[in-house]
Amino acid sequence: MPGDRAAALRIRKAIALVNAVADGAGDEDLTPTEIAEAIRDCLELREIEQGSNVRKYLGEALDATSDGMPADFVAMTLYAALGALGESWSED
Amino acid sequence: MRSAEGRGRTLDEAVDAALIELGESRRNVDVRVISEGPDETLVEVVVIDQATGPSGAASPTNGKAEAARALVEGLLKHMGVRAQVTVRTGTDPITLDISGRDLGGLIGWRGETLRALQSVTNVMLGRNLAEGERVIVDVERYRQRREHTVREIALRAARQVKMTGDAITLDAMQAFERRAIHLALQDDPDVGSSSIGEEPDRRVVVGPRKPAST
Numbered sequence: 001m002p003g004d005r006a007a008a009l010r011i012r013k014a015i016a017l018v019n020a021v022a023d024g025a026g027d028e029d030l031t032p033t034e035i036a037e038a039i040r041d042c043l044e045l046r047e048i049e050q051g052s053n054v055r056k057y058l059g060e061a062l063d064a065t066s067d068g069m070p071a072d073f074v075a076m077t078l079y080a081a082l083g084a085l086g087e088s089w090s091e092d
Numbered sequence: 093m094r095s096a097e098g099r100g101r102t103l104d105e106a107v108d109a110a111l112i113e114l115g116e117s118r119r120n121v122d123v124r125v126i127s128e129g130p131d132e133t134l135v136e137v138v139v140i141d142q143a144t145g146p147s148g149a150a151s152p153t154n155g156k157a158e159a160a161r162a163l164v165e166g167l168l169k170h171m172g173v174r175a176q177v178t179v180r181t182g183t184d185p186i187t188l189d190i191s192g193r194d195l196g197g198l199i200g201w202r203g204e205t206l207r208a209l210q211s212v213t214n215v216m217l218g219r220n221l222a223e224g225e226r227v228i229v230d231v232e233r234y235r236q237r238r239e240h241t242v243r244e245i246a247l248r249a250a251r252q253v254k255m256t257g258d259a260i261t262l263d264a265m266q267a268f269e270r271r272a273i274h275l276a277l278q279d280d281p282d283v284g285s286s287s288i289g290e291e292p293d294r295r296v297v298v299g300p301r302k303p304a305s306t
Binding site for chain 1: 207208210211212214215218226266267268270271274285286287290291292294296
């Protein structure tokens with residue numbers, strides 16, 4: 001399932017960006033635009049099925065980023081997307 | 093707070109000397125390099141405060157910490173994880189320690205599950221916390237051990253940079269690990285740290301500090 005792996009990698013990248021904001025290493029200046037771009041990169045993957053929970057959570061994370069919700073909230077929603085992706089693997 | 097100074101030819105020897113005096117293991121202490129020369133290294137080793145009460149209850153004055161502890165305890169119960177949650181004393185931000193048997197699954201791959209648990213905890217506590225205030229969740233002192241490990245890596249790298257004059261790029265690390273490295277080297281007059289690359293492959297570069305431009 002290379003497509004699913006690519007999706008997991010992209011979601012993990014988005015999570016890492018959000019966590020970097022929350023944990024504040026102090027060595028980067030990340031903007032909500034960059035986080036939104038990382039989430040959109042995930043949504044662009046064709047492997048993520050239309051109407052799936054993965055897509056739903058990614059959409060929620062994108063909305064939360066645009067609404068200026070706390071980084072932990074965005075991270076939690078992305079973790080949910082990652083979890084849903086894992087569930088879709090186990091259903092295959 | 094118990095502490096001891098240690099001397100040795102190398103950083104490891106100095107730390108070991110202090111640990112012997114304290115009767116502690118490496119995972120329970122914080123190390124600060126006082127001086128470092130070609131022949132001798134002097135360190136201060138401080139025992140990390142582990143004075144959490146047996147019941148794990150927070151100080152009665154800290155209602156937020158107790159609320160956080162009760163929340164995480166409840167979450168773990170729902171997850172079917174048998175573990176004890178205690179509030180680490182004397183820390184800012186509030187830090188919760190989860191301890192028990194076979195908690196590897198709660199840490200997850202590269203601490204992913206632990207980080208997710210921390211995110212959920214902070215979201216659920218949101219209303220109780222002031223703006224910018226956060227709760228740190230640690231399992232079996234995993235996070236603290238990682239911070240100590242990367243701090244030691246930073247000090248070793250700094251020593252090598254001083255000897256060779258060449259910059260060293262470390263492995264990809266998470267934000268809290270990179271911060272530990274930046275903090276460990278911030279007072280070093282000769283060696284500095286910066287980060288390169290993009291998440292999740294962002295790496296710290298330890299290199300000679302450039303002289304301030306006049």
